[in-house]
Amino acid sequence: MKKKIVHFIYDLGRGGAEIMLVRAIKELPEYEHVVVTIIPLNLFGAELKCDKAVCFNMASLYQLPLVLFRFGRLVRKERPALVHTHLFWPTIIARISTPRRIPLVTTIHAFIATSVEYKRWYIRLLDKITYRLRKSVIIVVAKGALTEYFSFLKLKPWKAYPLYTFVDAARFTAVRTAPQQAGPVFRIISVGALREQKNYSYLIRAFEQLRHIPVQLDIYGAGPLRTSLEAQIHTANVPINLMGEVRNIEQVLPQYDLYVMASSFEGFSLSVLEAMAMGMPMLLSDIPSFREQAEGNARYFSLHDPGDFVQQLQAIINAGAEERHRLGALGQKHVLNNFTLPKHIEGLRHIYDETLNRASL
Numbered sequence: 001m002k003k004k005i006v007h008f009i010y011d012l013g014r015g016g017a018e019i020m021l022v023r024a025i026k027e028l029p030e031y032e033h034v035v036v037t038i039i040p041l042n043l044f045g046a047e048l049k050c051d052k053a054v055c056f057n058m059a060s061l062y063q064l065p066l067v068l069f070r071f072g073r074l075v076r077k078e079r080p081a082l083v084h085t086h087l088f089w090p091t092i093i094a095r096i097s098t099p100r101r102i103p104l105v106t107t108i109h110a111f112i113a114t115s116v117e118y119k120r121w122y123i124r125l126l127d128k129i130t131y132r133l134r135k136s137v138i139i140v141v142a143k144g145a146l147t148e149y150f151s152f153l154k155l156k157p158w159k160a161y162p163l164y165t166f167v168d169a170a171r172f173t174a175v176r177t178a179p180q181q182a183g184p185v186f187r188i189i190s191v192g193a194l195r196e197q198k199n200y201s202y203l204i205r206a207f208e209q210l211r212h213i214p215v216q217l218d219i220y221g222a223g224p225l226r227t228s229l230e231a232q233i234h235t236a237n238v239p240i241n242l243m244g245e246v247r248n249i250e251q252v253l254p255q256y257d258l259y260v261m262a263s264s265f266e267g268f269s270l271s272v273l274e275a276m277a278m279g280m281p282m283l284l285s286d287i288p289s290f291r292e293q294a295e296g297n298a299r300y301f302s303l304h305d306p307g308d309f310v311q312q313l314q315a316i317i318n319a320g321a322e323e324r325h326r327l328g329a330l331g332q333k334h335v336l337n338n339f340t341l342p343k344h345i346e347g348l349r350h351i352y353d354e355t356l357n358r359a360s361l
Contacts, residue, residue, distance in 0.1 A: 003081035003356065004032040008071065008090040011041040012048065014245070015193065016270040017086045017109045020165050020344075022048050027345045031352075034078055038067055038089065064089065072097030081356055085136075088117060088127070095130035103359045104136040105351065107163075111145045111289055113152045114265035116196060128153045137355050139163045139348075141268035144288045161351055165268045166344040167335055171250045172277035186215045186317055189256040189280075191249060191271040192263070194223030194242070199262040199285065199303070201229070206262075206306035206313075207238035213314070217260065218243050220252065253278045257324065258316060261285060264303060268293060273339050276331035281324040283312055293339075297331040 007025070012018050012035075025033045026049050033050040038058045042048070054074060056067050071093050075083060082103040085091040091106045098104050112118040118127075131153070138160040140146035146162045149155075192198040200219060207217065219229075222245040233240050246252055249271075253259070259275040259282050266272075266289040273293065276282060282298035284290040290300070299316060301309040316324065 002030060002032040004034060004078060005352075006034045006036060006075060006078055006080040006083045007050075007086070008036045008083060008094055009086040010089055011037050011039045012044050013041050013193075014043045016165060016267060017107070018044070019270055020107075020109075021086060023166075023168065023341065024345065024348060025050055027341065028349070031081075034080065036071065036074065036090075061089075064093070068093045068097050072099075075099065075102065082352065082359070088123065091136075092126050092130050095134040095136060098134070100134070101359075103355045104134065105139060105355060106136045107139040107141070108145065108149055109141055109267035111142070111148055111265055111267065111287075113148050114287070116265075118152075124153060128155060131155055135159075137161070137351065139351060141165050142289055142292050144292050145267065159355075161347070163344065163347045163351065164339050165270055165273065166339050166341045167270070167273040167277045169277060169336060169340050172274045173332070173336070183257075184214060186213070186258070187256045188215060188217045188258045188260050188313075189220065189253065189275075190217060190260045190262070191220045191275070192261065192269075193221045194219075194225040194229060196225070197263055197265055199264045200225070201232060202262045202285075202303060202306060203260070203309070204229075204232050204236050204238060204240060206309040207240055208236050209307060209310045210238075210313070213317070215239065215313070215317075217241070218256070220244070220246055220249065249274065250278065253280055256280070257321075258283055258313075261290070262301075262303070262309070263287065263290070266290065273335055276328075276335045279325075279328040279332040281316065281327040282331055283309075283316060294331060295334065297327065297334045299327075 022044050034052045035050045036054045038056050040055045040057050056070055058067055075098055083094055083098050084105040085094045086107050117123055135158040140149055140162055143162045150157045216239045218241045220243045253275055259280040262285045268289055282294055284298050284300055285303050286300040299312050301312045
């Protein structure tokens with residue numbers, strides 16, 4: 001009989017944590033998978049291959065005590081071999097309501113010291129108290145984020161593992177041919193949800209300094225800041241377009257000359273890995289997670305000065321197409337050597353095996 005895993009996540013929007021969960025489940029057929037969400041958003045549809053899906057249909061955070069009760073009841077009914085949580089609220093709920101006889105695994109998807117969520121004192125307090133109450137196996141998507149999690153919360157680690165996220169190499173390994181001549185407009189792409197952490201306002205300010213250069217930025221993604229960003233773009237009168245969400249981003253990326261992300265914080269950005277796997281030259285904000293992801297295979301700009309972005313962009317344009325192609329090829333090689341689905345699944349299986357073996361002793 002297959003061992004059962006209950007996976008608990010806030011919703012199934014198409015963020016990095018959700019994509020990681022849905023793709024990993026497909027690669028672990030030796031387990032029975034139950035996926036539990038708090039709210040009903042599901043942008044994966046038939047892509048989600050699980051044995052059972054449960055949604056608590058929570059209307060607001062005021063219903064969290066009810067969710068806590070319902071999750072505890074579900075776990076007792078399903079009797080899984082282990083519970084695996086993603087993101088903050090599912091983790092807090094599972095730490096309180098999962099019986100101690102059932103191993104608990106938690107994946108942390110961000111550098112929490114710079115996370116907007118963790119700037120709230122009660123978030124930090126809840127995480128610290130519940131970890132001490134119910135120690136869980138911690139998986140963190142970057143080595144730097146693993147160290148930071150325990151030092152920032154002043155916690156003593158129990159069982160913890162770094163496990164990089166992955167890119168679907170079969171989709172994102174098209175060979176980019178270096179263009180012989182740049183087009184009349186230098187085309188830049190950014191991919192990510194329209195949320196505060198992606199810091200698109202910074203790019204709008206930077207583009208106000210680029211009126212003398214024929215450049216264009218297209219942003220792919222959806223989110224709550226769309227109306228606000230549209231107003232900012234209109235007021236600044238800059239060549240930035242909000243393109244909405246697409247499913248075939250691997251067909252879109254090769255149409256552009258450069259990939260940009262200005263995030264103020266990230267966990268381990270899947271969209272950055274996908275663009276690197278496509279051989280895109282990268283211009284990224286100088287934050288720890290991007291440095292760990294791309295290392296020396298990208299150019300970086302300071303978030304303290306939009307003028308630095310302008311200087312870095314001009315240097316990339318002036319370097320020419322061949323240099324951009326060289327930088328993109330180095331990034332592609334780096335991704336394929338370090339951030340593939342097989343490597344991730346191998347690591348996840350190892351963590352599950354160790355956790356289940358300890359529980360059986």
